[in-house]
Amino acid sequence: MKIHVNEQTIELAENTNIEQLLTHLDKPFIGSAVAVNQDIISRSHWANTIINEGDKISLFQAIAGG
């Protein structure tokens, strides 16, 4: 199925959860935030949140500067 990650379209297997997506993309778990269709998914829900066809995933890092 096709999904969008930070505006890029990628091919992803059905029934992939967020943890698996991050591993697939080689992204760190620590310091990352993930939103599915503009809704941020709490870290504790990554494993049970299944990504659907056409979902828009936003991945970004915590920044602390000021």
Next chain:
Amino acid sequence: MLNDDELLRYSRHLLLEDVGETGQQALKNAKVLIIGMGGLGSPASLYLAAAGVGHIVLNDFDHIEVSNLQRQISYQSDDIGEAKVEVAKRKLQQINPEIKVRSINKAMPEMQLTMELIMADLVLDCTDNMASRQLINKACVDAKVPLIVGAAIRFEGQLMFFDHSETDSPCYHCLFPSSEEQTLNCSNAGIIGPVVGTIGTLQALEAIKYFVGLPSGIKNKLKLFDGKSLDWQTFTINKDPKCTVCGQH
């Protein structure tokens, strides 16, 4: 009641239906704690002082270095070596002698932060590291004090507002649960002055809106700013029922 000097000073606020004399009086009565007086805290505090926020507490433990001056607009070359909060306090009083400014020139231990929160209506997190951000978030959740968080790095900014007086509010920890992460900061990744200035300015705007009773457009939202495209992205922050900071409340 506003005195004659104040009526003149704030005349452009008084013209605004959303502020008026009632809003200006609310600003005068307001107590804000600004933690971190760098690139975010500089513009945030300058605007809040100018706007007439009556009680401003500034907290930082840093001294001014030459590398700060590229973005920390409260300071000038003559100030190098001086404590940031002392210089900033002087500057704010010069801008507006009608307000009270207090400075705390040290890293506040948790107990002192808790005491300060008893006296604060609102906190601006303008710090530059994740450990402080987590500590401030927890203290604000416990004290039920609203928190406006700003952060910036390179050409990117992040802005969010949590109203911890509401029990179902999510918190910063729901969004970023780890304090030990290798987060980017200004000294290791670089920062463009107007990007951090934009975020600090918007923290001041949200604070003014909060004090005059206007709803925030960013409550429980994360705003991401891209300083290259000038695009904003908006995300909804959901309360994590398993959050170790706000989940038990």
